[in-house]
Amino acid sequence: MASSTPNEVESKSFRERILRPLAVPLLAVFTSLVIGALIIVFTAENPAIGLDKLGKGYWGMFEGAFLKRNGILNTLVVTSPLILTGLAVAIPFHAGLFNIGAEGQFIMGAFTAVLAGIYLDLPPVIHPIVVMLAGFAGGALWGLIPGLLRAYLGAHEVINTIMMNFIAFALVSFAVRGPFLDPNTSSVQTYPIQKTAELVRISGRFHIGIFVTLLVASVVYYFLYKTTWGFSLRTTGHNPNAAKYAGIRPRQQFVLSLVLAGGLAGLAGSLEVQGLTHVVTTGIRAGYGFDAIGVSLLALNNPLAIIPAAFIFGALNIGGDFLQIRAGLSVHIVSILQAFILLFVAAPSIVRYLYRLKVSGGVAEGAPVTRGWGG
Amino acid sequence: MSTTPVLEARGLTKRFPGVIANDSVDLTLNKGEILAMLGENGAGKTTLMNMLYGLYHPDEGEILVNGKAVKMDSPNDAIAAGIGMVHQHFMLIPVMTVAENIMLGVEETRGVLAKLPMLGRLNRRAAAVRIKELSKQYSLDLDPDDYIKDLPVGIQQRAEIIKALYRNADILILDEPTAVLTPQEADELFAIMHNLTKQGVSIIFITHKLKEVLKVADRIAVLRNGKMVGTALPADATQASLAEMMVGREVILQVDKSEATPGDVVLDVKDLVVKTNRGQIAVENVSFEVRAGEILGIAGVQGNGQSELAEGLTGLRPIESGHIQLSDRDSTHFLPRQVTEMGVAHIPEDREKHGLIMAYSIADNLVLNRYYQPPFAKGPVLNQEVIDQNGRELVAEYDVRTPSIYTTAGSLSGGNKQKVIVAREFSRPVKLLIANQPTRGVDVGSIEFIHNQIISQRDSGVAVLLVSAELDEILSLADRVAVMFDGRIVKTLPIAEATRERVGLLMAGSET
Known part of the structure; x- marks a missing residue:
């Protein structure tokens, strides 16, 4: 008795595959903008002034992020590290782990990249690549440690990745002030990397790092969904017991996911150094690793969806400055917007209720978004 | 037996997104009767009971207790209306005594602060006295001072029943009460049920074991696809007719198989020791062999080491000592993937x-x-x-x-x-099949299918190790029966000598 029905159900429609998963994230962003608008209007001296500020502020944000001289380019410059650190959160999510350590991994990557940029003498095309690999390795090491602790001692990765952040902050702070301090400048920073290690800038601050990033995001997508390695990793994340039954070793997958994640966050740090700063300062803590959690959640942990999600976060960050310049509003409005976006993505039933969306049935497969404490 | 209805459901309908779990279900329970509720998985038995017990709110229809419509918004309303439920998985706290468990939620207090909420001293003695009265009245032998964790499953179930009676329930819903019992314990439960009904308690008995239904029920109600397909009297029904009502087509209950023709030894287990997650010994010096083309059934009440044995054999659980020989290779410390690649198929106990x-x-x-x-x-x-x-x-x-x-x-x-x-x-081509509870919680139609598949694997020369807590399954499929009790194989019998009674006694550990 053949009960499998032919093609009409088997090929999932565009609507099912693309539009439906997009609904909640997009509506979350929209709703947050509406709430942000209400906050601006109702915290002003009076609603008329509030409306004026709202218009100027939101238009300023839009202009700043997309239109103004280099606006869109500046947005892309901050989108790039958000994509990589977003991936650094998403990959462990797929393995059932929660990586809060992307910030520390980013910093360690920046630091090892600077070392490779300063001390290695290599020809132009080779040098930047080696520096990137060094950054990857530095971040990967910072993921390896909590990965091993989780896999073999059962120590919770949330605690340990947070702790590794503090160690990274302190270590780099010490290195920058101590052994690697550049005595030739008045500011607290390392020696600059050699010219051969720098990434080409196209216009203003816009460097070619984002092309590396887009390539990496595609590779991660392919890795997760099209290879047996990705299958093993995702299976572990969905159900470690069944993974074991299927002959997968969950411990290896835990370590692998955090090593890859750390590596990508480290690569982000490396690109930041090669393309923008050329040195490491104590100000390397830009918070990308923390915004990354929001980026990954907004993208429902899909490596390709992380690209637009990071772009939205990047645009909010760049546009936020103009909110202040144009309307005299606090930049913290942007943090409020981001927080609401996360709230709505993390609690999708609120959005579904507001817009009367139906729950998608039986087809979609997302990554498990954390299985709770100690899971 | 009188025919006064104590509990009536009229036109109960419950919809979930995409399914109608209960479609206009009518049900009548008379005073002092045992009404068996039959139905496949997903037929809507649980939904119906959850509505009767106030856990779900019906979309349509009404519930009458003693002729009066009752609104049930929570189990508290059901308890107030005299309905008690014994869940399949007991709701007991192992580290507390029987009395403490029974009084939990309806504690009597004493002392100067007794009138104040939450502040009085617990009156354990009063509870114990009442429990003893109840246990005498209904011949439910039970000591209120025993700790739950020290009691066998059958006695824990009695505590659950008394818990309901303590709350003055005269309507009891028993959700698959025999799933965890040995045949002997099940017989004791049936005696208790008859005793209860004699004294005016009415019982809804949910199960999908047809044999039990015919044995104890006064009336049988059958649900299929959320609809009540009808009721039957045990005198007029047979297992086959009930199965047909449940599934909606004819079901062959008897497995048709020929004599086994055992070949070479495929799995040879010697002095195997496996521990539980907590480090206690679960499998103690177990030795057996399974040959190509035969089915070795492992019978036993759940929790006597069968799960750990199956996990040990498939590499999911470390082996403490002993040897596993798979064909010509020592597979004692193989990883799960190596075991699979050696040609071992594994139907795990817990599919989810x-x-x-x-x-x-x-x-x-x-x-x-x-x-x-x-x-x-x-x-x-x-x-x-x-x-x-x-x-x-x-x-x-x-x-x-x-x-x-x-x-x-x-x-x-x-x-x-x-x-x-x-x-x-x-x-895929395999030489050994380890099937652990292959039909647990599966409907009658699928059981038939899975059983036939196992037999045809055997006939094609696969060695089969069948672990099941369903004695009927073991007796109808296995060629040899090994009974596990307390981590050990107490006896291995050829199927011809494995009678229900003998295996049942072995499962209870009372014969060696």
Whole structure:
């Protein structure tokens, strides 16, 4: 008795595959903008002034992020590290782990990249690549440690990745002030990397790092969904017991996911150094690793969806400055917007209720978004 | 037996997104009768009981207790109306005594602060006195001062029943009460049930064991696809007629099989010791062998080491000592993947925990332990086309009822989930099949199918190790029966000598 029905159900429609998963994230962003608008209007001296500020502020944000001289380019410059650190959160999510350590991994990557940029003498095309690999390795090491602790001692990765952040902050702070301090400048920073290690800038601050990033995001997508390695990793994340039954070793997958994640966050740090700063300062803590959690959640942990999600976060960050310049509003409005976006993505039933969306049935497969404490 | 209705359901309807779980169900329970509720998995038994017990609110219809309509918004309303429920999984706290468990939530207090909420001293003695009265009245032997964790399952169940009676329930709902009992314990439970009904208690008895229904029920109600298909009297019904009512077609209950023709030893286990997660010995010096073309059944009440044995054999649990020989290789410390690659199929005990990835498609689940091998992968790259094609073929061959191969495993019914696992494990060449509770919680139609598949594996020369807590399953499939009690195999009998009574006594540990 053949009960499998032919093609009409088997090929999932565009609507099912693309539009439906997009609904909640997009509506979350929209709703947050509406709430942000209400906050601006109702915290002003009076609603008329509030409306004026709202218009100027939101238009300023839009202009700043997309239109103004280099606006869109500046947005892309901050989108790039958000994509990589977003991936650094998403990959462990797929393995059932929660990586809060992307910030520390980013910093360690920046630091090892600077070392490779300063001390290695290599020809132009080779040098930047080696520096990137060094950054990857530095971040990967910072993921390896909590990965091993989780896999073999059962120590919770949330605690340990947070702790590794503090160690990274302190270590780099010490290195920058101590052994690697550049005595030739008045500011607290390392020696600059050699010219051969720098990434080409196209216009203003816009460097070619984002092309590396887009390539990496595609590779991660392919890795997760099209290879047996990705299958093993995702299976572990969905159900470690069944993974074991299927002959997968969950411990290896835990370590692998955090090593890859750390590596990508480290690569982000490396690109930041090669393309923008050329040195490491104590100000390397830009918070990308923390915004990354929001980026990954907004993208429902899909490596390709992380690209637009990071772009939205990047645009909010760049546009936020103009909110202040144009309307005299606090930049913290942007943090409020981001927080609401996360709230709505993390609690999708609120959005579904507001817009009367139906729950998608039986087809979609997302990554498990954390299985709770100690899971 | 009088025919005064104590509990009536009229036109109860409950809808969930995409399904009507109960479609205008009528049900009458008379005073002092045992009404058996039969139905396949997903037929709507649980939904109906949850409405009667106030856990769900019906979309339509009404519930009458003693002729009066009652509104049930929570189990508290049900308890107030005199309805008590004994769940399949007991709601008892192991580290507390019987008395403490029974009084939990309706504590009597004493002392100067007794009138104040939460502040009085517990009056354990008053509770113990009342429990003793109840246990005498209904001949439910029970000591209020025993700790739950020290009691066997059968006695814990009595505590659950007294818990309901303590709250003045005169209508009891027993949800699959025999699933965890030995045949002897089940007989004791039936005696208790008769005793209760004699004294005016009315019982709804949920089960899918047809034999029990015919033995104890006064009336039988059958649910199918959320609808009440009818009631029957045990005198007029047979197992076959009830199965047909449940499934909606004729079901062959008797497994048809020929004599086994055992070949070479495939699995040879010697002095195996396996521990539980807590480090206690679960399998103690177990030795046995399984030959090609025979089925060795492991009988035993749940929790006597069978799960740990199966997990030890498949590499999921470390072996403390002893040897496992698989054909000509020592596989004692093999990893799960090595065991699989040696040609061992494994139907795990808990399909949702070990057997399937709920969020994955059926097609992906069908290659869960082979996804990395050709033709499903070329090097490290998955060949999704071949995986999907394999899915289409197996779904058709094993009659998995699903809208498509992309449907997630989690949205299938229990029987179809099990078919996915069976399809996956039987669709590759194996020499040993370890089937652990292969038909647990599976409907009658799928049981028939899975049993026939196991027999045909045996006939094609596969060695089969069948672990089951269902004695009937063991007796109808196995060629030899090994009984496990307290981590040991207490006896191995050829099927001809394995009578229900003898195996039942061995399972209870009272014969060696």
